Amino acid sequence: MRYLLSGLLAILFIHPASATTITPPQRVVALSWEATEYLLTLGITPLAVADKSDYQTWVVQPTLPKQVLGAGGRMEPNLEQLASLKPDLIIINPALTDLKPTLERIAPTLLLDAYRSDHDNEAASYRIQRELAVLFDKTAQLDQLLATQKQRFSQLKSQLAAHYQGQLPKVCVIRFATPTTIWVYGENSMPLAAMRQLGLETACPQPKTAWGTAQRKLTELGKIHDGIVLHVLPFNQMAKLSSTPMWQAMPFVKKQNFLTMRSTWTNGGVYSIGLLAEAMSEALQGKKPLP
Numbered sequence: 001m002r003y004l005l006s007g008l009l010a011i012l013f014i015h016p017a018s019a020t021t022i023t024p025p026q027r028v029v030a031l032s033w034e035a036t037e038y039l040l041t042l043g044i045t046p047l048a049v050a051d052k053s054d055y056q057t058w059v060v061q062p063t064l065p066k067q068v069l070g071a072g073g074r075m076e077p078n079l080e081q082l083a084s085l086k087p088d089l090i091i092i093n094p095a096l097t098d099l100k101p102t103l104e105r106i107a108p109t110l111l112l113d114a115y116r117s118d119h120d121n122e123a124a125s126y127r128i129q130r131e132l133a134v135l136f137d138k139t140a141q142l143d144q145l146l147a148t149q150k151q152r153f154s155q156l157k158s159q160l161a162a163h164y165q166g167q168l169p170k171v172c173v174i175r176f177a178t179p180t181t182i183w184v185y186g187e188n189s190m191p192l193a194a195m196r197q198l199g200l201e202t203a204c205p206q207p208k209t210a211w212g213t214a215q216r217k218l219t220e221l222g223k224i225h226d227g228i229v230l231h232v233l234p235f236n237q238m239a240k241l242s243s244t245p246m247w248q249a250m251p252f253v254k255k256q257n258f259l260t261m262r263s264t265w266t267n268g269g270v271y272s273i274g275l276l277a278e279a280m281s282e283a284l285q286g287k288k289p290l291p
Contacts, residue, residue, distance in 0.1 A: 185206070
């Protein structure tokens with residue numbers, strides 16, 4: 001496993017006045033949305049992030065402070081700007097592996113390899129969050145967050161059990177790609193991790209993949225007769241789709257088992273699992289989702 005806190009990285013932040021004191025990085029740039037979430041979860045405001053405006057549309061939470069700068073795109077960061085910012089640390093994901101040697105000439109560069117088909121993404125998210133907490137001296141904050149999150153999972157699970165009188169439905173979480181294709185969240189996805197915390201089972205099992213998603217034809221949802229289909233906003237063509245005979249013939253549509261879940265990032269980390277659980281619980285209890 002290629003994770004954090006190698007001896008070399010720790011040495012980079014040893015304060016020159018002390019051989020034992022590690023000074024956490026102060027000026028950090030996040031070139032992936034996972035990295036941005038991991039930092040904000042610990043109360044660390046990054047100096048700059050990649051695809052800032054898209055983060056505010058698709059990820060939304062945790063909220064990006066106004067003073068955070070844009071750093072170019074996630075696939076094409078602005079190298080000139082990065083150099084001018086003089087960061088202490090740059091955090092990337094595997095999409096920028098080939099660019100890592102170039103980034104290393106600007107600042108120490110840390111690779112977060114969070115999503116892989118050969119490991120458990122949920123377990124990896126907690127491990128990465130812990131390792132970053134150690135690096136930034138934020139373990140106390142993380143412990144408090146995890147304790148609060150555990151308590152909240154228990155509350156949400158109890159609420160759902162009461163709402164469904166102990167007979168929890170199976171749930172299929174999807175995101176529309178187009179009016180005819182969908183992304184289905186299965187094994188190794190963060191939505192499924194949130195579902196497990198709520199005591200829910202999937203109505204649309206999918207093989208384990210690196211991101212836990214599989215692209216499918218919309219018509220495949222016709223196989224779901226008893227479960228609830230829960231779609232994640234945004235999708236601006238729902239009105240057009242819902243008027244089609246094909247959609248109206250879907251078994252879960254006829255049974256009014258199609259629900260909308262507020263926009264929540266599905267490829268994040270520890271924080272996102274908590275948000276997904278909250279959003280699922282709201283939707284499954286019939287609360288109106290936020291736009």
